[in-house]
Amino acid sequence: MRSDDWYLTEDVDDFLARAGGFLRSRPGAHVMQLTWAERVRKRGPGAFGAGAPLFGVLERGGEAHAAFHRLPARGVCPTPLTSGQAETLAARLAVDLPSLPSVSADHDTAVAFAEAWRRRTGATPTERDTRLRLYRLGTLTPPDPLPAGRGRVLGERDLEDVMFWCGEFAKAVGEDVDLDAGTWAGSRFADKRYTLWETPDGTPVAVAGMNPLIGGQVQVDVVYTPAHLRGRGYAGAVTAEVSRAALDAGARDVVLFADLSNPASNALYQGLGYRTLSDWSVYDFG
Structure with a gap:
C-alpha cells in the first residue's frame, strides 16, 4: 500500500461518491466523517473558516478502505486505520499538509498516526489530557x-x-x-x-x-x-x-x-x- 493510494479532494460530493458506501458500512465508527461531510455539504465549504475542508479516501482496486476529513486550521480526523494505513497517510500528508496541528481518532489509530507523523516530520506528539469514550x-x-x-x-x-x-x-x-x-x-x-x-x-x-x-x-x-x-x-x-x-x-x-x-x-x-x-x-x- 502506497501513499499515492490516498485520493485527496476539497469537493465533499466527490468524497461522498467515493467513500459514502464505506462510511455507511460502519456508521457508528465513522460518525465524525459522516457528520462533518454532511455539515460541509449543507452549509458550504466556506462556513468553517479561511480555506477549504479537505477529505481523503484510501482506494485500492476501486474500493474504499479508509477515509479522513480535515477542517481549515484543524487537525486530521481519520476513520480507524491499521498501522500500515496510518503510515501511508502520514507520508501523504507530510507532503501536502506539513504543518498539521493534530490528529483526532480512535485511540489505536491516533497512536499509530502520531508515531508515523513523528517519524516523517520530527514533530513531537503530545496526547491531550481529555480522553473520550465512544459508545453505541x-x-x-x-x-x-x-x-x-x-x-x-x-x-x-x-x-x-x-x-x-x-x-x-x-x-x-x-x-x-x-x-x-x-x-x-x-x-x-x-x-x-x-x-x-x-x-x-x-x-x-x-x-x-x-x-x-x-x-x-x-x-x-x-x-x-x-x-x-x-x-x-x-x-x-x-x-x-x-x-x-x-x-x-x-x-x-x-x-x-x-x-x-x-x-x-x-x-x-x-x-x-x-x-x-x-x-x-x-x-x-x-
Missing part, C-alpha cells in the same frame, strides 16, 4: 422508575431557550463559544434537535440533543444537567428520550461520546444500554 446503543433500557416529569421537544420558537442551555453546557465542558442570534447558525449546535426534561410544574431541569440521521446513525450530543440538580435521574430520563427518538427516526447506530474522567456519566450511559465502541484520543504536534 445496544438495547435501550430507560431508567425505572423515571423521575417525575416529562420530555418536551424544543422547536424554532424556543431558540432563546436552546441557546441558553447550549451555552450552559459549553461553559460546563470548557468550550469557548459565544452563542447568540448572529453566531448560532454557524455553530456546531445549530443542526441538532433538543429535548428538555421538565418537572410536573414545567420547570426545565436537563437537556439532551441529537444530530440528524446521517448515513444510518444518530449521534446524541449535548447532555447537560445544572450542577445543583444532578443525582436525581434527570439526565438519564432525557437521554433515554432522545435515544428512543433516534431509534424511531430509523437509526441503525445510536452513538455518543463521554468524558472518561467523569465516571457518573459513563455509568449513566452504560445503564441505559450503551456499550463501548472505542476510546478516543487527540495528539497535538509540537
Whole structure:
C-alpha cells in the first residue's frame, strides 16, 4: 500500500461518491466523517473558516478502505486505520499538509498516526489530557422508575431557550463559544434537535440533543444537567428520550461520546444500554 493510494479532494460530493458506501458500512465508527461531510455539504465549504475542508479516501482496486476529513486550521480526523494505513497517510500528508496541528481518532489509530507523523516530520506528539469514550446503543433500557416529569421537544420558537442551555453546557465542558442570534447558525449546535426534561410544574431541569440521521446513525450530543440538580435521574430520563427518538427516526447506530474522567456519566450511559465502541484520543504536534 502506497501513499499515492490516498485520493485527496476539497469537493465533499466527490468524497461522498467515493467513500459514502464505506462510511455507511460502519456508521457508528465513522460518525465524525459522516457528520462533518454532511455539515460541509449543507452549509458550504466556506462556513468553517479561511480555506477549504479537505477529505481523503484510501482506494485500492476501486474500493474504499479508509477515509479522513480535515477542517481549515484543524487537525486530521481519520476513520480507524491499521498501522500500515496510518503510515501511508502520514507520508501523504507530510507532503501536502506539513504543518498539521493534530490528529483526532480512535485511540489505536491516533497512536499509530502520531508515531508515523513523528517519524516523517520530527514533530513531537503530545496526547491531550481529555480522553473520550465512544459508545453505541445496544438495547435501550430507560431508567425505572423515571423521575417525575416529562420530555418536551424544543422547536424554532424556543431558540432563546436552546441557546441558553447550549451555552450552559459549553461553559460546563470548557468550550469557548459565544452563542447568540448572529453566531448560532454557524455553530456546531445549530443542526441538532433538543429535548428538555421538565418537572410536573414545567420547570426545565436537563437537556439532551441529537444530530440528524446521517448515513444510518444518530449521534446524541449535548447532555447537560445544572450542577445543583444532578443525582436525581434527570439526565438519564432525557437521554433515554432522545435515544428512543433516534431509534424511531430509523437509526441503525445510536452513538455518543463521554468524558472518561467523569465516571457518573459513563455509568449513566452504560445503564441505559450503551456499550463501548472505542476510546478516543487527540495528539497535538509540537
